[in-house]
Amino acid sequence: MHAVEPGDLLRIVVRILETQVLPATEEAARATLLLSVGILDNLSGRVEERRDLVTAREQRDRALVESVPERIRAGVDGAGVPVNRALSRYLRQLAEHPTLLTEPDVSAWLERCRQALLRQSAEEIALMRPTRYLHSQRSRS
Amino acid sequence: MRTETGSATGWGVESSLIERIRTHIAAHWGADVRIVGRAPGHSHDGWIMTCADRPGQRFLVRTEPRDGPFLTYDAIREAELLGGLARLGLPVPHVLMVGGPEICGVRFLVLDWIDGVVHTPHSAACLGGAERIAYATEFVQTLTRLHRLPWTDLLDRGQDPSVSGLLRQFGRTLDQLVVVSSVVLDYVRVWLQQAAVAHSGEVALVHGDFRLGNLVWRDARIVGILDWETARVGDPLFDLAWSCMGATSGESPVMGLVSRDEFVALYARAAGRDVAVRDLIFWQVAAAWVRGCTEARLLDLSVTPDRPETDARDLSWEFGLYRTEHELLSLIDQYEQGR
Numbered sequence: 001m002h003a004v005e006p007g008d009l010l011r012i013v014v015r016i017l018e019t020q021v022l023p024a025t026e027e028a029a030r031a032t033l034l035l036s037v038g039i040l041d042n043l044s045g046r047v048e049e050r051r052d053l054v055t056a057r058e059q060r061d062r063a064l065v066e067s068v069p070e071r072i073r074a075g076v077d078g079a080g081v082p083v084n085r086a087l088s089r090y091l092r093q094l095a096e097h098p099t100l101l102t103e104p105d106v107s108a109w110l111e112r113c114r115q116a117l118l119r120q121s122a123e124e125i126a127l128m129r130p131t132r133y134l135h136s137q138r139s140r141s
Numbered sequence: 142m143r144t145e146t147g148s149a150t151g152w153g154v155e156s157s158l159i160e161r162i163r164t165h166i167a168a169h170w171g172a173d174v175r176i177v178g179r180a181p182g183h184s185h186d187g188w189i190m191t192c193a194d195r196p197g198q199r200f201l202v203r204t205e206p207r208d209g210p211f212l213t214y215d216a217i218r219e220a221e222l223l224g225g226l227a228r229l230g231l232p233v234p235h236v237l238m239v240g241g242p243e244i245c246g247v248r249f250l251v252l253d254w255i256d257g258v259v260h261t262p263h264s265a266a267c268l269g270g271a272e273r274i275a276y277a278t279e280f281v282q283t284l285t286r287l288h289r290l291p292w293t294d295l296l297d298r299g300q301d302p303s304v305s306g307l308l309r310q311f312g313r314t315l316d317q318l319v320v321v322s323s324v325v326l327d328y329v330r331v332w333l334q335q336a337a338v339a340h341s342g343e344v345a346l347v348h349g350d351f352r353l354g355n356l357v358w359r360d361a362r363i364v365g366i367l368d369w370e371t372a373r374v375g376d377p378l379f380d381l382a383w384s385c386m387g388a389t390s391g392e393s394p395v396m397g398l399v400s401r402d403e404f405v406a407l408y409a410r411a412a413g414r415d416v417a418v419r420d421l422i423f424w425q426v427a428a429a430w431v432r433g434c435t436e437a438r439l440l441d442l443s444v445t446p447d448r449p450e451t452d453a454r455d456l457s458w459e460f461g462l463y464r465t466e467h468e469l470l471s472l473i474d475q476y477e478q479g480r
Contacts, residue, residue: 091327
């Protein structure tokens with residue numbers, strides 16, 4: 001059996017919705033359908049890449065969790081939760097104890113977080129360019 | 142005319158709720174009240190009505206949502222604020238009725254409908270050059286007028302106007318997410334705490350959602366300022382930064398009207414104060430973080446299992462949140478490079 005790539009399948013679904021369903025849809029449901037088509041359309045070009053991004057994000061979070069200063073780690077139970085949740089818990093611990101923010105090791109770790117988040121965000125946003133649907137939706141807000 | 146969607150029938154799951162409200166208003170006013178449309182807007186559920194006794198007039202009925210972008214709503218507080226603002230001459234909707242939960246299960250407001258045009262950044266960008274400057278000038282003049290109001294007469298004096306107060310308020314939104322999580326939003330909360338020390342500024346009445354979508358225009362004049370549910374006491378630069386949403390450089394367009402540099406210069410002239418770029422960027426980060434918290438909440442609500450209905454608009458925050466995170470990190474990068 002020949003497997004259709006998920007992105008190709010989504011593109012076919014989008015085309016069917018656009019050419020067959022949208023023209024027959026009444027005004028009341030049209031905006032919702034347009035947005036739903038927009039979401040599928042936005043996904044279709046990056047389904048495979050998205051998988052890679054999730055992996056890269058997990059690696060980033062793991063590296064940051066492993067380098068968290070002991071003084072933050074000591075107050076948080078980060079075991080047994082997904083790595084992104086553990087990272088969030090450490091950051092929330094800091095939010096609750098702002099006096100730690102002036103400690104040099106904490107400042108250095110936060111700077112490492114900032115650089116890693118910025119680098120990954122730039123890669124993600126390149127794949128998240130809004131489609132025509134989302135672009136038109138945003139212009140109305 | 143302001144945009145309306147929907148029809149006189151088919152209100153779906155809310156039909157019994159709005160029907161109870163309609164019946165209550167009709168009994169209270171002693172006249173036939175009809176539902177003529179669904180009101181635009183995302184933070185509240187709203188319906189447009191007419192009353193046989195008041196020909197030519199329309200009314201907006203707004204109910205507190207069960208699960209909206211904000212954790213808490215207080216229709217009574219908003220009604221009192223609107224009353225105070227109207228007395229001070231600000232163009233806001235008049236409150237015609239405040240309803241309690243005993244009537245339909247949620248609190249609601251009945252407001253008069255202000256006729257005019259609600260622009261979008263797209264429609265504003267289609268205006269001529271001189272018109273766009275006139276609109277931007279009216280925008281900042283109205284904003285500075287609002288910021289000069291005696292807030293102690295309008296809002297609870299016990300509010301915390303500091304950045305910490307803002308972080309606590311919207312940090313609760315992050316803490317309550319069930320499915321969605323954002324390391325970036327958690328990181329930015331800490332960054333704002335760190336950077337806030339250098340940005341303790343003025344205290345004023347802050348609208349909290351001052352943008353084109355909440356303003357009613359007649360030509361280049363603002364005749365209505367809507368949606369005051371996020372009004373609070375704080376630094377007025379929050380409203381300026383909120384208006385600059387998405388503008389990450391001096392050349393970026395603000396609401397399709399003028400560039401960020403031009404917009405800030407107009408504001409500075411109207412307010413009679415300088416606005417340092419560093420202050421502006423700090424408050425842009427704060428504003429984008431607040432927006433990110435509400436986007437994350439809406440997305441969280443839409444993907445939480447076993448919810449009776451999902452709004453496709455909320456699902457689209459899957460993309461919006463990435464954009465907001467990138468905006469936040471880009472702005473912080475600019476700020477840090479300026480150290």
